[in-house]
Amino acid sequence: MKIAIASGKGGTGKTTVSTNLTSLLSEKSAVVLTDLDVEEPNSGLFISGEKICEVDKYKMIPEWEKDECILCGNCQKVCNFNAVMKLSKIIMVFPELCHGCYACSELCPTNSLPMKPKKMGELKHFKSGNLDFIESKLIIGEEQAVPLIKQTLDYVDENFPDKTIKIFDAPPGTSCPVIEATKDADLILLVTEPTPFGLHDLKLAVETMKALKKDIGVIINRFGIGDANVEEYCEENNIPIIAKIPNMRKIAEIYSNGELLYHKIPEVKAQLENIITFISEYQQENTL
Amino acid sequence: MKILLTAKGTEWDSKMDPRFGRTEFFFIYDEETKKVDTYDNRAIANEAHGAGPKTAQKMSEYNVDILITGNGPGGNAASVVKQTGIKVFVGAGEMTVKEAYEAYKSGELK
Numbered sequence: 001m002k003i004a005i006a007s008g009k010g011g012t013g014k015t016t017v018s019t020n021l022t023s024l025l026s027e028k029s030a031v032v033l034t035d036l037d038v039e040e041p042n043s044g045l046f047i048s049g050e051k052i053c054e055v056d057k058y059k060m061i062p063e064w065e066k067d068e069c070i071l072c073g074n075c076q077k078v079c080n081f082n083a084v085m086k087l088s089k090i091i092m093v094f095p096e097l098c099h100g101c102y103a104c105s106e107l108c109p110t111n112s113l114p115m116k117p118k119k120m121g122e123l124k125h126f127k128s129g130n131l132d133f134i135e136s137k138l139i140i141g142e143e144q145a146v147p148l149i150k151q152t153l154d155y156v157d158e159n160f161p162d163k164t165i166k167i168f169d170a171p172p173g174t175s176c177p178v179i180e181a182t183k184d185a186d187l188i189l190l191v192t193e194p195t196p197f198g199l200h201d202l203k204l205a206v207e208t209m210k211a212l213k214k215d216i217g218v219i220i221n222r223f224g225i226g227d228a229n230v231e232e233y234c235e236e237n238n239i240p241i242i243a244k245i246p247n248m249r250k251i252a253e254i255y256s257n258g259e260l261l262y263h264k265i266p267e268v269k270a271q272l273e274n275i276i277t278f279i280s281e282y283q284q285e286n287t288l
Numbered sequence: 289m290k291i292l293l294t295a296k297g298t299e300w301d302s303k304m305d306p307r308f309g310r311t312e313f314f315f316i317y318d319e320e321t322k323k324v325d326t327y328d329n330r331a332i333a334n335e336a337h338g339a340g341p342k343t344a345q346k347m348s349e350y351n352v353d354i355l356i357t358g359n360g361p362g363g364n365a366a367s368v369v370k371q372t373g374i375k376v377f378v379g380a381g382e383m384t385v386k387e388a389y390e391a392y393k394s395g396e397l398k
Contacts, residue, residue, distance in 0.1 A: 076345070082338025085345045087371055092365050097338045143337075 001288040002166045003279065004036075004185035008205030009198055010172035012191045013221035013245065016255060017275075018169035019046040020262050021262060024272050025165060032160050032260040035135040036181040037171040038148045044135050045258045049128030057136065059120045059147045060103045062113035063099045064091040069112040075104035084113070096143045121148045132160070135267035145177040153184060163288075165279070174208040185189060187282055188214045189242070189275070195226035199233060206239065217278060220273075222247040242278040289319045291392070292352040293383050298326040304388050306358025306381025309340035309365050315385050316350055325350075340365030342353075348372045356380050356388050356397065 007020045014037075022033040035043040044245040062075075062084065072084040083097035084104050090224045095118055121138040136152040138145060156166060182188055188209050192202040202218070209216050218234050223244035234241050245251075246267050254261050262269035282288075294311035296303040305311040314327040329346065332339050344365040347355065353375050358381020360366070367374060377397040380388035391397050 082335060082342040085341050085368060087345065087348050087368065090371060092341070092368060092371065094338065094341055094367075097341070097364065 001163070001187070001279075001283055002168065002185040003187045003189060004168040004170050004182040005189050005191060006170040006178060006182055006205060006209075007172050007191045008201030008203075008208075009192065012172075012193050012198060013219075014172070015043050015169055016221070016251075016261065017189070017191050017219055017245075017272075018167055019043050020260050020268065020271055021275055022131060022133075022167045023047070023165075023260050023263055024269070025276060026129065030132075030164050032128045032132040032134065032156060032164055032166045033169065034152060034156055034166065035133075035169045036149050036152060036177075037169060037258060038136045038138050038145050038152070038177075039171065041135045041137050041169075043133065043169050044124075044126075046260055047126070047128075047131070047133045049126035049131065049133055051124060052127050053123075053125035055123050056119050057121045057123055057148055058117040059100045059144065059152050061095045061097075061100060061101070061118050062093055063116045064093055065112050065114065066090070067112075068110040068133045070110055072109065074107055074109065075113055078103045078107050091199050095208075096141060099144065100147060104206040123152055125155075125159075138265065145171065149177055149180045153180075164247055174204045178208070179212070182209070183212060185214065186286065186288055187279070188216045190216055191219045191221055191228065192230055193222045194220055194224075194228070194230045196229070198226070199230050202230060203233070204262065208235070215282070217242040219243045219245065219275065221245045222255070240278070243274045245271050289355055290350070290352040291317045291319065291354040291356060291389065292347055292350060293317070293380070293385050293388055294355075294357040295326075297385075300324075300386040300387050300389075304356075304358055304380050304383050304385060308355075308361040309343045311343065311357070314347065314350070316352060317389065320343070338364070341368050344368035344372075347374070349369070353394065356392050358382075366395045 005014045025031040035041040075084045076086045083094045085092045105115050120142045122135045126133040171177045192198045217240045224247040293315040294305040295313045295315040296305045316325040340362045341364045355376045360378040
């Protein structure tokens with residue numbers, strides 16, 4: 001079963017929920033946590049283990065070979081991302097803009113743009129008892145998160161059976177990386193905070209997940225601040241609120257030390273158990 | 289010298305566009321023939337990525353010697369501009385096209 005922890009707004013507590021939930025689940029069964037926020041992964045600050053795998057990840061980009069090129073400019077015409085440019089006598093490729101679609105390469109009449117591998121990031125796999133933790137990270141300068149997220153998801157699919165519970169810490173927002181990180185998930189848990197900003201971005205995230213036809217549940221973090229509008233919105237739209245993590249100074253202090261919360265804060269543990277109950281009921285209803 | 293200025297309009301009195309990649313117009317002045325040519329680049333607003341190289345590629349078709357703009361091209365556009373050998377002068381973002389041209393002529397732009 002695949003569960004993605006997403007949010008819309010950044011900084012609402014995706015990683016806090018992902019890491020604490022995974023760790024608590026691992027006390028009873030095997031669980032895999034994957035950090036898909038490849039632009040700035042941070043689950044690894046809270047989860048440790050023995051490194052069992054480290055691999056470089058590559059994307060394919062075209063490289064211009066001038067000898068046979070007739071400078072027809074077809075490559076520039078077919079590129080939707082302005083990653084290939086024909087100047088008067090040369091073809092320029094911008095690897096960071098390239099989405100690796102192969103169009104310029106395949107449609108070149110003289111095969112002057114062969115695709116070559118370019119390193120885009122690294123994947124690391126750690127293990128500690130029942131808990132497997134995987135994180136991928138783009139190298140500096142790389143703009144395209146989607147290809148690395150896709151390859152990370154492939155790694156998880158290849159290495160773990162379907163039945164294992166897999167938690168995915170998604171990137172914030174509602175753009176391409178979030179779509180890639182959530183599109184294969186069975187269930188999406190949206191973490192929000194009870195503020196106007198939190199509600200605004202929650203609505204965007206809910207609309208995105210509805211378009212993807214996903215089942216969703218909402219987790220309110222920092223419960224106690226702001227107003228009741230998030231709760232009202234969820235009620236009006238029949239979205240289950242499955243946990244309310246209280247706003248406490250102590251949570252921020254423990255988080256700042258890179259530690260998990262539920263060992264020290266029973267209120268957090270109780271809310272995580274609500275999430276686990278929701279997940280197991282969902283699993284039974286959908287025979288996952 | 290053929291000079292290209294990034295502009296918000298097509299007149300000598302038009303404001304300069306401080307942006308290179310997302311400039312609204314090219315204002316092109318040929319000092320030899322005294323002729324002005326313009327190019328409407330506003331469709332660039334539809335490009336989510338790669339506006340810089342695309343505009344730089346368009347500029348390269350005009351065979352200009354000098355580019356006058358506000359903030360200067362970003363990384364990708366700059367690498368195209370470098371290939372074309374066009375000399376770049378920046379700091380004219382708050383001027384009109386006419387003021388920018390005069391500032392260039394008097395050596396006030398860098």
